[in-house]
Amino acid sequence: MFTGIVQGIAVVEDVTAATGLSTFAIRLPDDSADGVNIGASVAINGTCLTVTRQAGNTLFFDAMQETLRLTTLGDLEPGHSINFERAARIGDEIGGHLLSGHIHTTASVIEILRPENNVTIWFEVPEQWARYIFPKGYIAINGASLTIGEVARNRFNIHLIPETLRATTFGAVEEGMKVNIEIDSQTQTIVDTLARLGYDSQASKTTNLGLASS
Template identity: 75%
Template structure:
């Protein structure tokens, strides 16, 4: 499990692509992966991956075909910057909301507005996922727990403070980019349960 509090930004050093599998070599900031062992879970842009090898501050991860299909990881290349979060431990503070690291879909950035000391990103999701979007609800974008601002159909926005921009890859994101999305599990459960009872949420 993860908390959606991004612990930093790491850099992809190499990508080895084979049929149905990609191996990522990622360099992490000094000291950020101390104590990590083979088999540990780390969220890479919100996607839970398993450490397969380690050398100093560099970790290796394998992503299979289904993961590459469902996420933006297949677009990573040497030099790409990614959000990371190590798996939560019992007793850790939950500063965001609980995440599984299983990506539901991707979204496209349709606008970026950045007045002084503010940044608003607007995203467009596939239509089938709009039923889980609620103003002031939770959503995870590239592994970061964020509060939804406005919702209009299958579009929603988030408002980012300077610290979030400093500590994540959102400083780099531009219109047209794609991001990984994990919807809030409690919201999904409630919406799906009501739908099974015949209370379908109206679209729009």
């Protein structure tokens, strides 16, 4: 389980591809890997991966073909920067919202606006996931817990302050890039429950705007 509060930016040192499997060597900032055990979970751009080996601040992870297909991890190359978060512990402050580290889909960056002192980024998701996206609701993008701004069909935006841009890889995002998306589990449960009760997707959105962002 994760909180969606990115703990820093790590760097991909090496990617070793084999049949149906890729092994990533990822170097965390100094002291960020202290106390990591083999088998521990770490979110890499929001994707929960298991530590298989450690060499100082460099952690090694294996990703199966299905993970590579469903996420952006298959596009990672040596030198790329990623967001990371170590698994939450009982008693940790939950500053974002609870995440599983299981990616639902990817989104494309379609527009970046840079008004003074902040950045607004527009994303586009596959149509089938738009039903879970609400203004002021939660969403996790590359492992960061964020509040949704505006929504227009299967497009939505987020507003980022300078601290978020500094502490995550969003400061280097470019149009055309793809990002990992984890839908808020509470929102998904509400929408799916209402659908089973016979409400259409538009009615679900109208009825539950407040619930989705609670």
